[in-house]
Amino acid sequence: MNSKDAILKFLTKIHADADYKCKIALTKSWDIESYYQKIMYDLERNRFYDRLMNIDTFLGYAESIIDANEEDVYFSINSFRHRKKEAEHVWHLNAIVLDFDYYKIEEFKDLNAMDMYEKVLKEKLPHQPTAVIDSGRGLYIVYAFKNCPRRLTKTYKAIYKEFLSRFETYGMDPKAMNVTQIIRLPGSFNSKSMSTVQILEFNDTDYTISSFFDMFKYKHSDVITYKEKLAEKRNRSKANKVAKGVYQLTLNDEMRRNKNREKKSQEFFNDFRELIRIRNKNNVHEGYREYILYLARCRVKHHKGSIDEELEIAHELNELFLTPLEEKEVIVTSEPRGFKKCPSIETMIKNLEITDEEQMHLKVLRSKSKKDIAYQKRKRIHILTNMSKAQMKQLERRTRVAKLKNEGKRNVEIANILSINKSTVTRDLKYINENAWRFKKKLQEAMKELQACINTNSKIRHVRFDEQKRLSEWLKLSEELLN
Numbered sequence: 001m002n003s004k005d006a007i008l009k010f011l012t013k014i015h016a017d018a019d020y021k022c023k024i025a026l027t028k029s030w031d032i033e034s035y036y037q038k039i040m041y042d043l044e045r046n047r048f049y050d051r052l053m054n055i056d057t058f059l060g061y062a063e064s065i066i067d068a069n070e071e072d073v074y075f076s077i078n079s080f081r082h083r084k085k086e087a088e089h090v091w092h093l094n095a096i097v098l099d100f101d102y103y104k105i106e107e108f109k110d111l112n113a114m115d116m117y118e119k120v121l122k123e124k125l126p127h128q129p130t131a132v133i134d135s136g137r138g139l140y141i142v143y144a145f146k147n148c149p150r151r152l153t154k155t156y157k158a159i160y161k162e163f164l165s166r167f168e169t170y171g172m173d174p175k176a177m178n179v180t181q182i183i184r185l186p187g188s189f190n191s192k193s194m195s196t197v198q199i200l201e202f203n204d205t206d207y208t209i210s211s212f213f214d215m216f217k218y219k220h221s222d223v224i225t226y227k228e229k230l231a232e233k234r235n236r237s238k239a240n241k242v243a244k245g246v247y248q249l250t251l252n253d254e255m256r257r258n259k260n261r262e263k264k265s266q267e268f269f270n271d272f273r274e275l276i277r278i279r280n281k282n283n284v285h286e287g288y289r290e291y292i293l294y295l296a297r298c299r300v301k302h303h304k305g306s307i308d309e310e311l312e313i314a315h316e317l318n319e320l321f322l323t324p325l326e327e328k329e330v331i332v333t334s335e336p337r338g339f340k341k342c343p344s345i346e347t348m349i350k351n352l353e354i355t356d357e358e359q360m361h362l363k364v365l366r367s368k369s370k371k372d373i374a375y376q377k378r379k380r381i382h383i384l385t386n387m388s389k390a391q392m393k394q395l396e397r398r399t400r401v402a403k404l405k406n407e408g409k410r411n412v413e414i415a416n417i418l419s420i421n422k423s424t425v426t427r428d429l430k431y432i433n434e435n436a437w438r439f440k441k442k443l444q445e446a447m448k449e450l451q452a453c454i455n456t457n458s459k460i461r462h463v464r465f466d467e468q469k470r471l472s473e474w475l476k477l478s479e480e481l482l483n
Contacts, residue, residue, distance in 0.1 A: 002198050004066050007186045010131055010202055011062055011075070014095050014144050015055055018079055022092060023052035025076035025085045026061055027182055048072075048328050052083040066187035069196065073188040077142075078179055086337040090179050093148040093156050093209070095130070097183055098163055100139040102171035104287070113139045114200055121170065126215055132201040133183075136190030138171075140183055145207040152209055153179055162215045175291060175351050180337055264364070265299055269313060271362045272296060276320045278358055285322040288352050293317060293325070293334035295348060302342050387446065395446060396474050398439065401428045403481050440482065447478050 015024060029048045053061070058075070065073050081091035102108040102116050111119070113134035121141070133140040148156070160177050168174065184190060184197045213220075272292050279285070296317055297310040314334055318324045325333075343351070349365055359366045387395070397418065404414045411429070415422040432439050450471060 002187065002196075004063065004187070006202065007066055007199065008059060008063065010186060010199060011059060013130065013204070014077055014142070015058070015079060015092075016144070017092055017094065017146055018055040020054065021081055022055060022079035023081065023083055024055060024058040024079050025050045025052050025074075025180075025182060026058060026185075027051075027074040027076075028065075028070065028072060049332055050085045052080060052085060062185060062187075065185060069187070069189050071189040071191045073185045074182040075185050076180065076182050078181070085180050087153075087179050090150045090153065093150060093152060093179065094146075095142055095144040096156070096160055096163070096212075097143075097176070097181060098141040098167060099135075099173040099176040099183070100141070100167070100171045101137070101173050101287075102139060103137060105169075105171045108171065117141070117200065121167070124166070124170075127207070127211065128203055128205060129201070130203055130205045130207070131199055133186055134195075134198045134200055135184050136193035136195045136197055138173075143207060143212070144205065145209050145211065148209045155209060159209070159212045159215065162212075261303060265303065267364045268299055269296060269317075271365045272317055273320060274361055275352070275354065275358060275365070276317065278361060280320070280322045283322070289318075289321055289325055290329070290333050291351055293330060294336060295343070297334055298336040298342050301336050392446070395442060397424075398428045398432060399443060399474060399478055399481060401425055402432055402439075403477050405429060406481070443478055443482065447475060447482075450475055 015022070018024065027048070027050045030051065031047070062075070076085065077095045077097055078090055079092045079094065080086075080089045082089045100116065100121070102111065102120075108116060108120065113132075116139055117132050121139075125141070127143065129141045130144040131140075131142040133142065156179065157177065164172055164174055164177070186197050186199050188197050189195075190197055218226075272295070276292070279288070293314045296313045300310045300313060311331065314330050315327075318330050345365060346367065348354075349359070349367055352365075354362070354365055397420070400418055401414055404417060409417070411422055411425045414425045418425075
């Protein structure tokens with residue numbers, strides 16, 4: 001199945017609808033052939049890039065690559081209308097490729113590509129694949145189809161997401177979902193696994209994009225009806241806001257928004273730096289580097305930053321990796337093509353595979369549940385001391401109990417004065433007698449924090465007057481007790 005003719009037949013099957021307008025990307029380390037290229041590309045570091053060509057030129061290059069068994073060669077499964085490998089220039093959607101990094105899953109890491117397909121995936125696939133390819137370190141399952149124009153990009157992505165929901169637990173890569181996806185060329189050499197990319201199975205299928213519609217839960221008519229209702233609701237909401245003058249922003253509002261946006265970006269970059277530091281400590285240095293650099297550049301580009309600003313933050317983050325990427329990889333592989341919105345927080349966490357433990361060290365890259373936990377924890381901390389409200393209430397009560405006991409009051413009298421149970425007084429006095437040094441240290445730290453807030457007037461103004469009076473009285477009692 002891995003003869004040159006068989007591989008060329010597979011490539012022709014993928015790009016069966018290619019015409020003179022179609023451009024196919026071939027990505028590899030190219031030889032510098034002209035004076036113009038010597039100016040544009042560094043001879044040593046920047047020879048790995050995309051070339052877009054018509055179908056005949058592409059097949060000619062593919063034939064020579066297979067003969068030479070060249071290393072690390074990729075091609076685009078979709079074609080483009082201009083010589084730019086960007087999403088807005090996609091011309092024909094030709095195939096969906098499910099990229100399985102199954103070696104990352106503990107249960108499957110000892111299987112080879114054929115066993116993974118035959119024993120695990122084959123019976124679970126909704127349709128017979130056009131091709132099954134051993135990429136060296138993983139597995140490609142290819143579904144080729146015909147007559148799919150670029151206006152069906154959203155449908156194409158929806159089908160891919162449905163595949164992802166079914167097969168993510170088997171190691172399917174969620175980052176390989178873009179329409180500019182490239183995969184390793186069969187017959188080329190994978191330098192990471194030191195093996196040749198091979199076609200394990202080929203079927204001359206005859207699919208169209210509609211062949212995969214049976215995977216969806218809802219019919220097309222249901223989706224149209226839902227979208228119409230959603231648009232009507234959104235238009236009503238917008239009309240109400242305009243009527244109330246919500247959209248009349250002042251110059252100060254715009255300046256405040258820009259400042260908040262810049263602050264948010266810095267928080268993102270700080271989280272990236274912290275995540276790299278954590279993973280360096282745990283000796284993790286592959287599988288996430290390109291995506292972090294892509295996210296950083298995407299963030300700058302989305303907020304109208306220049307290409308120099310993009311590369312500056314990308315190079316800075318790259319230097320933090322345990323094993324930094326080469327300069328050509330930073331420039332080429334992490335570039336956000338065209339205009340792209342930044343992925344959502346949940347998508348970033350999912351694609352970067354950020355664990356719950358790692359999230360506790362981050363500020364922005366946290367799931368909603370983790371942010372809620374952190375918020376509730378902050379809410380429990382009193383604004384004037386570094387203690388929870390319950391801890392502060394307990395320390396204040398024990399201070400008053402100790403002060404009254406020093407004055408010679410009996411336990412019953414202390415309980416009546418403070419309106420608490422006699423057993424509570426007994427427990428407090430037992431704790432103070434057994435842990436005198438610890439009680440003294442806690443009280444000193446709390447009074448230091450409280451005195452600093454009163455002196456600087458920084459946070460005390462956010463506290464009600466009656467509580468200020470009570471805390472001042474507690475501060476005076478504590479000083480007398482400590483003395």
